[in-house]
Amino acid sequence: MWGWMLGEGRRVVCEVACTRNWVALRHMGGGPRTFPGGVNKWKWKRMHEKFARDKQKRLIEQEKQLYEARIRSHIRSALSPDHRSAAAATHRPLSPNDHVKALADRFLKDGAQDLWNTRDGPLTPNPTPTQNLHFRPKHSRGYRSVPEVGNKRVGAHKYRFWRKGSDDSSSDESESENESELSLKTGSSASLGEYDVKREKRVVPKISEEVEFIRQELNKRKLKQIEEQETKEQHSNESILSNTRFDECGISPNTVKALSSAGYVHLTRVQEASLSICLEGLDALVKAKTGTGKSVAFLLPAIETVLKAASSNKSERVAPIYVLVLCPTRELASQIAAVAKVLLKYHDGIGVQTLVGGVRFKVDLKRLESDPCQILVATPGRLLDHIESKSGISLRLMGLQMLVLDEADHLLDLGFRKDVEKIVDCLPRQRQSLLFSATIPKEVRRISQLVLKREHKYVDTVGMGCVETPVKVKQSYLSAPQESHFQLVHHILREHILQTPDYKVIVFCITGMVTSLMYNLLREMKMNVREMHSRKPQLYRTRISDEFRESKQLILVSSDVSSRGMNYPDVTLVIQVGIPSDREQYIHRLGRTGREDKEGKCVLLIAPWEEYFLDEIKDLPLQEFPLPDIDPQAKLKIENSMAKIDNDIKEGAYHAWLGYYNSIREIGREKTTVVELANRFSESIGLQRPPALFRKTAIKMGLKDIPGIRIRFGAQLWICCWMTFELFRTDFQLEDLSYMGLCVLTIDGSSIFKALTSDLNDYTDAEPTFKLLQGRNLAQKRTIQFMEFLYVMFQGVRTPFITDQPSSNLLLVKLYKILQVLV
């Protein structure tokens, strides 16, 4: 009892204290911690603010209603002479009684029937005739809408006019028509003047069929004329150059001098459209057709930015990088840097550098330190490596003023997006961002906000509904059985060489390994051909790229590493063998020809089961290429040449082919069909039987139990290596990844691990075969464990484990033995 009382007492004291506190705190401006209902101070405050807002809203609503009622009353009083004096004098709304009275008066007037509302009751006359036209409030619903005098209804003509088909319709029609005309003119004396007069419907005269036909014909001709004019205008507009000269657009005289010594006088259209926006410092997303001068379009404002920043920041300790250009491939980075160097010819002390894969890391560092570099052109992979290795680049990027994404849609694609996001996170927020590409799909427009400010400008020099490809490129497609593709490529090339003495051709293949196979075949056929894909060492790639830029009468067989941005002048023909990964890739591959307003040709060679892709590019002007007759002699020659090609290349091509089509949604979902087609491909390239897949690879590709797939048995070895930065710190393309099967796993965020798997034999006597590792299966977990072990063991080791040297491969064997103990 005492305990309870004490408890209660304590509670009361507590409550009093709380109340006091609450009051005290309120006075102090702090307020109690909790308020009635257990809500906190801020919730309580917000609640009361909401109540106040609601109340205010209600008051405003009431006021509005009052105001409207007053206006109505005013109008009524102005219209009704009886009430004019009463209502107008007071300006107050009528009382309900007065209102009903006023209405009744109006309806009792002669000609007021047209004001009747159907909801007001039946319009049939009251059966009890009455002469009393006075208002009878008690029976207001019962009074007649139409007064009758004798048996004739007063004003019935007007009533009949508005209510056609009522029970009055039986009365004299001619009379009613005449009268209705009258009513139209006069209107009701109680109506709202001219606004209340209903107008007669305009009768549309019937058009004879002949007139209609002539009219349609005329319309058609007119449309045709407009279309012709538009096409003419489009062709004349298609010239990439504008009328604006470089010396008129406010850029540095030294740049203008460099431009004119490079032969550039007028801006191209995309340069004209984007330059002023970029010079204003605004963010922009710019779309322009391939080969129209986008590189100069972003390099000009980049140089201006450097000049401005350099003049204001003279005392920086670390030389800042003011402009960062990101692009997807190494060759494109070198090309952009080369153009920048041309434009910087007369700007002493301003330099441009590249950071791309395939170059020794230390070499990069030395170059960055020794040479001036205010503009950095980089591929995302290599730049990220530098950022993560804390090589000092992050510090230099703190002064960044402008970020450019060339081939922006590709960089924001799944293959690159993560790297780009990480890079953007390391850059200052206060910067200008420019995105350039020839294709900007809708999804890219949406995600471009990752880089651009919300209020960025969108510059589209292609225009809505216009063809996205250069008009002077003749596009065609050829659908033929897969087995005949090598023969057809050879045939098309031969024909083209005959017709075009200064030929320069790019043959695009679906993957690097298929590229290698095509190259070897054409070489065997004695054609002047070079190959370009990511399996080739960087030095080779650079040499071939330079050679092809300068040459004529040369064929470049390439994977998609050359599809974007590469400016090889005067390419006369592009052949695309197999469907590209998407519509955008088709446009970019095609864009290697017909640059700078020149003419070109593009042939898309597909198999009948790839024809669905034509739907994706149906808005582009493709024509069907006539199926050529292949000379049986040439056919035989090709078969013989194919027989001479190394089986390793063919097997690699088979695996890559299968991987590529299996990854394409439209084809890959039918696993049995993909395997069947792949096996037909294997047969067409002269393989005795389809090469076997590693079990794990087959599982990952979802092909393990598919008939026709051969699984590679024997010793499955997992050899995992920590690759040194020198060897593999590269920016692999997605395509390279699937082709080489490299799996990049980041374990501690700063080191990159690569896992590979192969048969022991492959390592001891041949180049290592790489396999794709994906998913989180046991094998991968073991791989990670092992890599962690290697990382600890070989920290600081900079010698590549895998080289062409057998001694290094022996090291792998040793590592494998350790692995066996470990895993």
Ligand SMILES: Nc1ncnc2c1ncn2[C@@H]1O[C@H](COP(=O)(O)OP(=O)(O)OP(=O)(O)O)[C@@H](O)[C@H]1O
């Ligand atoms: N103002 C100019 N006057 C004349 N030629 C120009 C001008 N600007 C650029 N060019 C030339 O136009 C060609 C194409 O330029 P660039 O490679 O920048 O095209 P692009 O629009 O970036 O193409 P892609 O979409 O394929 O990357 C180059 O040879 C370049 O020298």
